[in-house]
Amino acid sequence: MGNTENTSLDTMVTDFILLGLPHPQNLRILLFLIFFIIYILTQLGNLLILLTVWADPKLHARPMYILLGVLSFLDMWLSSVIVPRIILNFTPCSKAIPFGGCVAQLYAFHFLGSTQCFLYTLMAYDRYLAICRPLRYPMLMNGKLCTTLVAGAWVAGSIHGSIQATLTFRLPYCGPNQVDYFFCDIPAVLRLACADTTVNELVTFVDIGVVAASCFMLILLSYANIVHAILKIRTADGRRRAFSTCGSHLTVVTVYYVPCIFIYLRPGSKSPLDGAVAVFYTVVTPLLNPLIYTLRNQEVKSALKRITGGRGAASENK
Template identity: 45%
Template sequence: MEHENGTGVTEFVLLGLSQTREIQLFLFVLFLIFYSVILPANILIILTIQGDPHLGSPMYFFLANLAFLDICYCSVTPPKMLADFFSRHKTISYGGCMAQIFFIHFLGAAEVFLLMGMAFDRYVAICHPLRYASMMSREVCCALVGAAWAGGFMHSILQVVLIIRLPFCGPNELDNFFCDITQVIKLACTDVYVLEFLMFFSSGFSTVMCFLILLISYAVLLVRLRAGDPSKGTSKVASTCVTHVIIVFIMFSPAIYIYCHPFHTFFLDKVVSVFHTVVFPLMNPIIYTLRNKEIISAMKRLPGRHRLCRGK
């Protein structure tokens, strides 16, 4: 059956991470353990922040949303990847492939915009501490989160609209474990030079620009903190900024690698893709939590509050 855009391809074959059965089983066990431990940890972070009144500041509101976005992001490709380890013929339908592309870019871009919202929160906290409560009200925080989701949606729709019009009439093998524009666009039965340039600008160049803006912003804030009066509060804010910088690095580095080099296969592509779609997103909130004593203390109080609620 042909689609309306003239493509004769109804499904794509995913070559996966390895063709060796033993390696596939090892990777299945490894990723299943990681997914089973880190995913509940992110859920615990959200429940802790939502249930503890001491964590009601905008910073923790953004962190809970970041954890939720990461959970959603890691629910797009890993479940099928785990199932495909036991499948001899790894395929994904044309519609499923387009859906993966949409949600990967939707949630990924929403995270980028959310990180920029978190950077704005730190700017207000450092540069306008007396006006922080009014400038970062609950309404403003919800508006920033809503804008992040809306920005991610607009970015993703652009990617899908550009790629769904392409005709696919020949090879349908993707040398990866999921669908993404860098792989799918190479299978089109037409000249995609202009489209590659548009994709590079919308995904690669924009990612680099956001990365540089965030790094420069945090560098300026850290310089300003260092020039101010040293105190326990200042040290805490600086530690938070450093944590944000770490998250920015681990999130943007693989994205820049994937979308900023030419749309050709390189030997590190699959490795970077695994870290980009499975490992790093779930690790972001964990890294933040390990560097934040308030969240750790709140987690320790969580069982007590649960027993108290049951007692009532």
């Protein structure tokens, strides 16, 4: 193993080898097909949500669906950053990724992931205002404010991704260059650094821990107030509709946050479970989002019917 005294430019790595997900050789073709189908369905499902929100005037004028459209856009990019590399692992192609490509992938993942984290918080806040402050909701959460909050989430996500990428790749990497993971992520890359990574691990723990914990606590606080308000609704149908809307959001948040906490809040972990757990929020969550929000949201289903109904739906709306 190299050390800090042996990190001249001619010994620095120029690319990394992504070892991918461990798998039996006889299942390579099956796993290739599974992840390929997941990727296609993820792209099509989120694109459908995005186009539905954009095309239906009743949806794209409401903050809740603006946020849903942004979430679909993020999921399409997040899936594209990670899943093609997983698919490549099940082919005879080279598993090498250029040093710059590794930097870009780590930045893009943390940029998109943290932006999504902030977006989930905004979606919880939007539901809190809609259910707990219904009379003041149009004033407290209008289209202009929603756009400003979304822009703020993108900027904050970009800053977070830049910090993590800069801190990770300021360290020298002089070999070995095999990343025991399916994409360039902080814990796996730091194990290859030819320098002390204690500060990096601490900053990663605090930074990601603070972001994730703060967002998660705000979401829980929002939903605690939402549940309290829902229980005051007198009609059973009203309670059911309110719980259905919030239940879809909570399902996605749980699938997203629990694996993140498992991966990033255990500094220095080398558990073989890390890769399997990471698949949930990098592969499964982007696939589930369009399914959950379309199957459990009556307004999205109605909008899809209006759009696919063509002229009949248009004449009905008139």
